[in-house]
Amino acid sequence: MALEIERKYLLATAQWREEINSSTRIAQGYLNDAPARTVRVRIKGDKGFLTIKGKNEGIARAEFEYEIPLADASELLKLCPNVLDKTRHEIHRDGFVWEIDEFAGDNAGLIVAEIELPALDTEFAKPAWLGEEVSGDARYYNSALSNTPYTRWPR
Template sequence: MAIEIERKFLLANDAWRSQIQHSTRIAQGYLATDPTVRVRVKGTTGFLTIKGKSADGISRAEFEYPIPVEDALELLNLCPNVLDKTRHLISQGNLTWEIDEFHGDNAGLIVAELELPAIDTPFEKPDWLGQEVTGDVRYYNSMLSQTPYCRW
């Protein structure tokens, strides 16, 4: 079984922008949220992802499968709300920060995520990193699709 171990943070400033190595526009929607069933179009590739519940707020089961982009686009039409974001990548040692800059109803929200190989993996916190929001459900993408940032 695949396990996702992820930490999530707000950003303290815009200094991260000068370190971006790659950016991709992403559209994603949710067919279900318990368990999470996500459809994503990332660039020209489609994905179907199923995520279990988090027992510790940091890790959970995750199964992700590539699907034809045409199928992903059709499935997004079944989703009540579709998130629009740009994902920026910043490598730091053997780890990669994924910084999601949201658009539309979630514009103004920027969140940095770091996937770890183990819960106790040490990592350097860059100067641009702000408050940790790992366990705050408001920042889950599935929740942002239901209650967008503009309504907080």
């Protein structure tokens, strides 16, 4: 079984921009966003993906991702009620890849950093630009952002 172990953070400063290794535009939507499982369709650059994720157990969950034809991904996105638009910036640091998602559209203004870990107890250095950890806050799940966008959150 594939296991995703991920920690998610808000950003405290914009210093991360100085460390970007690559950036890719992503469109993604959810065919199913039930708490027990999500089924995501994604176009990342010029590739399509179908991803099935299990229920979160802390910072871990089952994850199965498959590359699919780009034309299929485009058609499947049309079945999704809401499509997220974001740019993913990658930063390679201390043997890890930080994925920083800068959202557009209804989620404009939200920037979230994620790191995938090989084990639950993996230690890693936290860059100075990291802010509050939001790993367990369901509002920051992409599936939740597709239904309740950041710009509509009560302030």
